[in-house]
Amino acid sequence: MACPFAKPNRLFEDLATTRQQSTLPFSKELGGYVVSRYDDIVSVLDQPNIFSSRPTVPEFPPPVKGIFANKVPEKGTLLAHDNPDHDRLRKSVASFFVPRRLRRFEPLLRATAHDLIDQFSSKGEVEIKEAFALPLPLRTIVHVAGLDPERWQWIGQSLALFGGITRVDATVSIEEKVRDVLDLHEYIAQVIEERRNDRRDDLISHIWNERDAGNVEMTDFEHLSMIPGLLLAGHETTTNVLSMGIAHLLHLGLFDEVTKDEISRAAAIEELLRYESAITGMPRKVLEATSISGTTLVPGDQLFVAYNSGSRDDTKFPDPNRIDTKRGRKVQHLGFGRGVHACLGAPLARLLLNVELAVLKERLPNLKLKTPYHEIQYHRVHEGRGVAGVTLEWDSTRATKASSDGSSRSVTRPRVPAQPQDMDLIVEEANLVADDVLQFKLRSQDGNHLPEWAPGAHIDVKAGPFGYRQYSICSDPDDRKCLSFAVLKETSGLGGSKYLHSKVRPGSMLSIRAPRNNFSYEPSRKKTIFIAGGIGITPILPMATDARRSGMSYAIVYLGRSRRNMAFLGRLEKEHGNHLTVWAKDDNDGHRYDLNVLFADEHIDDLRVYCCGPEPLLTGLQDILSDAPPGALRIEHFSNPTASLNATNTAFEVVLARSNRTFQIPESRSLLEVINEAGAGILSTCNKGLCGTCEVSVIDGVPDHRDMVLTAEEKMDGKLIMPCVSRCRGTKLTLDL
Ligand code: FES
Incomplete structure (x- = not known):
């Protein structure tokens, strides 16, 4: 077949034809089968054990390979790693890119946007890509990574050479490319070394913190390998989506409407990401014999997975070639991919695009397209498209000066201790x-x-x-x-x-x-019951001491396998006498303590209950006290909060508190799928608990955390959940939706 990416101006017509073929077409130019239907793409991306990502980054050519050895990581960032390395390395950055945490960079983004607009606002017209859509994300990602923002242009040029190291280029010799790429990596390695003992609020320091905390094991060379690829991916995608997106919005007369508030901007951005696709597609290599859409695949076969085609598949998106900013999120677009390799920087890209649209609207009144829409020339960017240039015009006599938030431009990078206190x-x-x-x-x-x-x-x-x-x-x-x-x-x-x-x-x-x-205790006039299982006695000890000294009405129930395993028994018996009930299983013919008995004559409204112990104890107690008013039952987990990563699913009930609706989540479906089908409209990117995009607040119930984004403490706290993978440890979860 002819390569569907050969003619950028008619890219989506050609991809539509590709989707119609009964089997996977083979493209000589792409060196593999083209996967273009939505369901086929999802199937490939959700099976990373069968479809390897290794060919994502081409190998260095032989003369370069030797020069780069131990200096420039060939595998580059995360894209070209399969598991277990991928998950191990991604862990070091996953909690950095959580949308909630990235919000702290918003003042920096705004200040940079205003700086750039200051340079052209009085001119009345500008080519938006070169003047704004390219430098803003590049300057941002350089700063966020921890590098010197003043060097953003050099870093951008070196990254472009690095990305094109295998391409023949008449204007830059291979020697020049090699020298520049080596300089860039040496510079990044030097900053990593500086941050070893001088942590700041940046990505390089974050990785150090994760390494020090024992959350991830990685070498210094792997630390280096994370940065250049993230810098590259962190600006190219946003640049193209903004340049093309703004042309579409202005042409369709939608710009004013979609920029009126943050929610409208966010909805428009999702539609632009679907329509143009931030990531256009990626190669994969088949590891095990399998088949897709009637095409038999054998180990070694290469695929090209066309994300941009999947997001225009009319079996999933009605009228897919129309920009409709009111589309819901019942079906996830593939603009940032999906699965373990979903775009790590997606939350930052979304934040950037939202700020860009807001500041353009604020500063440039009566914004219009100067380049006639139908004359816009697309050019090939990887296996997708970008625009060669789009000129915008506005009423420069009414152009505003930077607003007060733009005046805080000298945003400095705070120095933070390696680990506080x-x-x-x-x-x-x-x-x-x-x-x-x-x-x-x-x-x-x-x-x-x-x-x-x-x-x-x-x-x-x-x-x-x-x-x-x-x-x-x-x-x-x-x-x-x-x-x-x-x-x-x-x-x-x-x-x-x-x-x-x-x-x-x-x-x-x-x-x-x-x-x-995270397990706060308050003395109370209500009767207080402390329940501990095994080593869960430790936080209960000082609580019970305080309760005794305060003269409160209290009881301690201490459960364990055998008295030999139950710590502090002597101290508890001496200090608390009749207030203490001890239940060792091997003293009771192997029977568990019946918690129902404990509450048979009590009304939960009259009680305060604190519990720490293994998960079955906590969930059992939660079920018994499911009607407890807020704050009446406080629990602390002491087991590894990620221990259930591979646990089997059980069904549970979810309540969406704001709309007071209840849904059943069967074993076979994710929480996210069910609530989005019901119109909850939760954004998602990876669907694997890796990116933090789908985060939701929990009002009640105990989440069964299966993500890699929340910190151990946040998991213990139980106030947030990633519904794409996480579930419920009991029978009911109430979400702030
Ligand atoms: Fe990525 Fe849920 S969609 S964590």
Whole structure:
């Protein structure tokens, strides 16, 4: 077949013809089968184990390969990695690109947009791509990465050479390309080294923080490999979508309407991303024999997956060649791809496009297309298209000066400590308080008071090379000179608890971070019931001590497998006497404690319940107290919040609180699918819990987190959920929708 990307001006007509073919057409120019139908594309992107991403980045030609060895990463960023490396490396940046967190860069984006418009607003016309749509995302991504914003032009040129290192280019010799690409990588490596001990609010520092916390294992060379590809992807896509999108909006007379507020802009941006596709497509290599649309594929076959075609598939999008900013989100467009390789920078691109449209509208009155729409020339950009140039005009006599938010232009990069409030404390005692449970008591080296904390608080403790682990404080809350915590040796854990058990002795130094509290406790006039399962007793200890001293009505229920495994039993029995109920399974013929009995004669309105323990205990309690008013039941997870990444699904109920509607989520469907079908309109990009786009607030219920975006603390907190993958640990979840 003729390559459907050969004629950019009629790209989408040719892709429509490709979609009509009964089997996958083979393109000699693309070196593989072209996957162009929506469902086929989704099937490829959702099976990364069968369709490898390795061919995404072409190999360096032989003479260059030797020069670049150990200096320029051949695989480039994440695109060309399959699992397990892909997920391991993506983890180091996933939590940086969460939309909620990227909002902090909005003042910088606005200031840069105003700076650029200042340079041409009085002229009355401009070619928008070169003057605005290209420099804004490039300057932004350079700053966000942590590089010097003053060097954005050089970085942009070097990236273009890097992207085209395998292309023959009459204007730049291969020697020049090699020198520039090496310079760029040396510069990035130097900044990475500087950030090792001087962290800032940028991507390079974020990766260091994740490495230090033990959340990701990577080499310095892999750290370097993350940056250039992200810089490249971080500006090219947005540049093309804005340049073409603004031409479409002005031509159709939609510009004023869609720029009137943030929500309208966001809806228009999604439609432009569908219509033009930020990422046009990617190659894949078949790893296992399979078939798609009647075409038999064998290992080694190459595919070209045309995302831009899928988003114009009329079986999914009615009237797909019409820009309709009121389209809902029942079907996800493929403008940023989907699956494990969905565009990492999609949230930043969305934020950029929203700010760009807002500032153009604000600064350039009566904006119009000067280049006649039908004369706009498209040129080929990879396997998609961009515009050669689009000139806009406006009423320069009415052009406004930068608004007050634009005056805050000198946005500086805040310096942040490597990790806030790290401190080294001395281990005064390490005592075995049950089988495999070691209690550590820490004091400051000079005997001074330690930071304040309240019952329920935890500290991050550095477990040597395994990074930081979180442990509840179990000291006496009135003793300001001692911090104590207990560690259960987890034989199947990642190694942190084993390290603390085997390496830390009295006299050792331990690094900790200041106490934080996600399990807040308040003394109450209501009867307070503390329920602990196993090592979950640790946060309960200081709470119960406080309850006893306050003279409150309280009870403790302590559950465990065997008394030998139950830490602090002696202390609890001595301090709390009749207030304490102990239930060891092996003393009760292997039976579990029946929590229903505990609440048989109580009304939840008259109670405060605190519980910490394994997940079955927490979800069982939640089900029993499903009618508890807000705040009556407080729980703390102590198991690994991502432990259920590969768990099997169970059905549950979801309540959308704002519209007071209830839906059943069957085992076979994702929460996101069901609520979007019902019109919730939640944006999504990866559908794999990797990008943070679909984040929703949780009002009630315990999420079963299966994403890689939320921090361990956010997961413990349970106030947010990624509905594309995450589910419910109990039977009901209430969302703020
Ligand atoms: Fe990416 Fe849900 S869509 S995390």
